[in-house]
Amino acid sequence: MAKAVKKTAENAAPNKPTTKPAPAPAADLDRLIHDRVRLGILSALAADASLSFSELKKVLKATDGNLSVHARKLEDAGYVACSKGYEGRTPRTDYRLTREGRKALEQYVAHMEAIISHVKGG
Amino acid sequence: MTNTQSQAFQPEPTHLHEHAADNLRFIRETMENTGRFTELSGLGYALIGASAALAWLVSNALEPGFELAVWFVEFAVATVLGLWFTARKAASAGTTLWNRSARKLLLAFSPPMAAGGLLTVVLYPTGNLALIQGIWLSLYGVSVMTGGLFSVSIIPVMGMAFMAAGAIALLWPDTTGWMMLLGFGGLHGLFGLLIWRRYGG
Numbered sequence: 045m046a047k048a049v050k051k052t053a054e055n056a057a058p059n060k061p062t063t064k065p066a067p068a069p070a071a072d073l074d075r076l077i078h079d080r081v082r083l084g085i086l087s088a089l090a091a092d093a094s095l096s097f098s099e100l101k102k103v104l105k106a107t108d109g110n111l112s113v114h115a116r117k118l119e120d121a122g123y124v125a126c127s128k129g130y131e132g133r134t135p136r137t138d139y140r141l142t143r144e145g146r147k148a149l150e151q152y153v154a155h156m157e158a159i160i161s162h163v164k165g166g
Numbered sequence: 167m168t169n170t171q172s173q174a175f176q177p178e179p180t181h182l183h184e185h186a187a188d189n190l191r192f193i194r195e196t197m198e199n200t201g202r203f204t205e206l207s208g209l210g211y212a213l214i215g216a217s218a219a220l221a222w223l224v225s226n227a228l229e230p231g232f233e234l235a236v237w238f239v240e241f242a243v244a245t246v247l248g249l250w251f252t253a254r255k256a257a258s259a260g261t262t263l264w265n266r267s268a269r270k271l272l273l274a275f276s277p278p279m280a281a282g283g284l285l286t287v288v289l290y291p292t293g294n295l296a297l298i299q300g301i302w303l304s305l306y307g308v309s310v311m312t313g314g315l316f317s318v319s320i321i322p323v324m325g326m327a328f329m330a331a332g333a334i335a336l337l338w339p340d341t342t343g344w345m346m347l348l349g350f351g352g353l354h355g356l357f358g359l360l361i362w363r364r365y366g367g
Contacts, residue, residue, distance in 0.1 A: 084196050091197035093204050103200050153193065156186040163183035
């Protein structure tokens, strides 16, 4: 399917008298961010410099297990940084967006905007 | 490209752009739901506390007529310290002092401060310094509490502590001097250290 979209874009480009560049094909999308929970984690951390696990859970209305799995994937990709500590006697895990994570989110937003403007312009 | 191929791919752009719009909406809504300003500087608050303690010492050493002037200078110093250290912390976190959550915080913080300024102007001719300073503590507490709703959870607690100090000062005017030291010096210092330790400088 992704190949098909790419092929369509390549074929269509020479015939279109438009100055707007075609949006990058879907295959170029950062699949890691495309998932809703992971996109939510990055968006929340872009708005707030640091959020705890429980704060993220509240904002995203996610379960412990779900959030944990997705946060780990983003951490492994270097998009978020995680620090563990204690608040009194309660363990606390804080997440921050890394430079790479912010860049990836910005690219993702730019990609979405390009798709929208291409369709509107076309 | 054949006609059949063209028809097969036709729904794709519509599908993609709807998804794209939905994703952008999701990102914006998530950011709005999150938006708290977490870059208030613990170190900045601690230094404001130290400067307020110094102002209290100076105001006690001077003639009573200069007391308000000393606190006006302290207000300017505290504003500069707060803004400087908060901007520094925000910059190190890759954000600015003028993002959406900071603006919301400022919007909630400002009205009680403006009311405090107005009451100071109105009450100044009466010469009732204890009443003016009790109002400062109370309304600053309200400002910190309402503004703190858009920041980390410890800030509204500091606001409540200031309101309590203001209530004591207003109900027992003899304690006003000590409440000024305890509030602007002690509470800023204490909560500044707590914020510094928990949320960074």
